[in-house]
Amino acid sequence: MALLDHLGISVIDIERGRQQFHPVLEALGYTLGTDAPHGISWDNGDETELIIFERRADADDMPHRHGDPGWQHLAFAVGSRDEVDRLHAIAVSAGWTPVRDPKAYPRFNERYYASFVEDDSGIRIEFMHNPPRESAGG
Numbered sequence: 001m002a003l004l005d006h007l008g009i010s011v012i013d014i015e016r017g018r019q020q021f022h023p024v025l026e027a028l029g030y031t032l033g034t035d036a037p038h039g040i041s042w043d044n045g046d047e048t049e050l051i052i053f054e055r056r057a058d059a060d061d062m063p064h065r066h067g068d069p070g071w072q073h074l075a076f077a078v079g080s081r082d083e084v085d086r087l088h089a090i091a092v093s094a095g096w097t098p099v100r101d102p103k104a105y106p107r108f109n110e111r112y113y114a115s116f117v118e119d120d121s122g123i124r125i126e127f128m129h130n131p132p133r134e135s136a137g138g
Contacts, residue, residue: 064122
């Protein structure tokens with residue numbers, strides 16, 4: 001099975017992107033990799049790399065709108081509801097806009113707990129905890 005190697009995301013302002021992404025990715029265990037004027041990367045050891053790029057010069061400066069073709073959201077699975085709460089607070093402190101505060105989502109299943117935030121470029125991420133049925137206690 002092929003695994004996700006890297007994800008490239010264009011942002012309106014690369015410095016603002018750094019301010020918003022760095023605290024969140026660091027809290028998720030990613031470390032800063034390449035730091036260049038037009039692209040910044042974070043990696044998770046030998047696993048997935050996330051890269052933000054400054055938008056092309058001929059692109060408009062309108063944020064992505066959730067529901068438009070293209071980006072929907074990226075979900076980070078974490079180990080507990082407390083971790084969802086902690087990451088949500090870190091993201092909001094870094095300037096991400098809360099879309100949905102941490103809460104249970106029984107429409108998915110009785111164990112699903114998540115929050116959603118969006119950056120200035122309209123990039124939406126989810127922090128979620130969905131333990132297997134047999135270990136639903138956390």
